[in-house]
Amino acid sequence: MSVRIDIAGLRPERVAVVPSPLAELCMALHALSEPGHHPGLQGWVTGVTARLDSHLADRLCEADFLWRTTFSDLFLPYAGIPGALPGATLAEELDLLDKLSDEEFVDAALEFSCALPYGVPGPGPLSDADLRRRALELAAARGPRQLRFGERLLTDPPRIRAWLRQFLQDCDEAFFAETWSRLRHQLTADARHKTDLLRRKGLTEALTSVSPAVTVDETAGLITIDKLGSGRTATAGRDLLLVPTSLGWPHLMVLHRYGWQPVLHYPVGSPELAAPPSVEQLTLRMTALSHPVRMRLCRSLARSAFTTSELAQIHGMTAPEISRHLGVLKKAGLITTRRRGRYVQHQLDVTVVARLGSDFLEGVLR
Structure with missing residues (x-):
């Protein structure tokens, strides 16, 4: 399984590596909501949680489905605006978020709570009554918070947009501005390094340096990212954006929403030294170990080296x-x-x- 990006005809100058304060704020919210995904951030999570205002902590739970499982494309709004790049400040990126149409905002916001179509064209729930009804049914099945959010979003999108902007600004004031001032230097340095690789050694070298899970076939004009799910998108005359994150490991996100420019949101400073196995390799290994005979063989082989004949004698089986x-x-x-x-x-x-x-945990969280 993988996500593929068709890059046929992509010119090097159409590849941009730019840090994003809004995307990093989203990863901060994700880490606060799912600290188990990020054991290396336990100290940071504990420190932020301890000094978090109780009112803001409650608001953190109000729409956490936008960033708890993975994160909504709302936090990469520049991908939905032709020619746009991440802003230098959070305020600039919130202004980009305001430039999305209500239809684009609603579709992206309902992506996880209602599982709406993602990689294909079609009407949205604001204009399609059947899709609107289906979205609310799915939201209700997922929980009362999702239903309340979905109802408010579909009834009054500007109200939810204003709520989200104010919430993100309050998070910035409460904890993120300090965190961003510390992290942005590392992200800027990584972006410079990837850009230099792109200029000196080419697209393949730059992209594969992002993660061992990324492979490039320039002849076929295809980037393949090993993921638990499947998807496909294309640059098709648009930019390819690479957005580094300091808080994101082990997540490697790929935005492949229909009509938006592709974005690869990748972790820097990963503790992994070796290339992680693919999802298919993990499946093969776990399947191999699921058989009781092979488990018994492993008990012997873990202790010493054996020939086939020796194992046959030990386990009472034929060679x-x-x-x-x-x-x-x-x-x-x-x-x-x-x-x-x-x-x-x-x-x-x-x-x-x-x-x-x-490996399993990284594979399913990647």
Whole structure:
């Protein structure tokens, strides 16, 4: 599974790497709502939460579905405005948010609470009565807060727009301005580095430096981002935006909304040293370990190296049966083999197995 961006005909000058204070504020809200996703931010979350005004803390929960699971495209408003780039300040980006039409604002705001169509053209709930009714039904199924928000949003979009802007300004005053003043230097430095890579070494080098989960086929004009879901978009004469985040690891976001320019929102300073496995590789490994015989083989192979014949004798099975199970484990990358004279020995790769938990978590959160 992956998200693909068609970049056929994309010129290097149409690729921009720019930090976004609004996107970083959203990641801050996400970390406050889901601290378990970001163990490295525990100290920051604890400090902010301890000094947060109770009234603002309540408002933080009022529409947290806009940033709790992942985050709404509302926090990347420049993607919906032709030729726009992230602003230098939060105020500039809030002004860009105001430039979205009510239809664009409502569609983006309902993306997670109502699961409206994302990557295809079509009418929105403001103009389509059936879609409006369906949106409220889905919101009601997800909870009373989502229903109240959906009803207010569909009845009076300007009111919700004003509420969201004021809420974000209050968050900036309460905690984010201080955080942004500390983080923006790292993000600016990373943006300069990626831009320099783009200029000196080309598109592939710059994009693959964003994350090991990103691959580029310049011949086919395609960027592929390994994700748990699937999607497709195209630059088609528009810019490709790369937006770095200091608070976002392990999330690697791809905006592929129909009619908006593509955005890759990527974490900097990731603690990962090795390339993470793809979702398909993770699935292969977990499937390999789901069989009771292979689990028993792993108990032996974790302790020492064995030949196929030795394993057959230990487990009371035939050599061909053992070979089939070893083949599954080897294909999944869970065992290593080495030749010792006439014999081939197999052993569990304990480093790979030890990483399965963190690899799984990164894969599903990416």
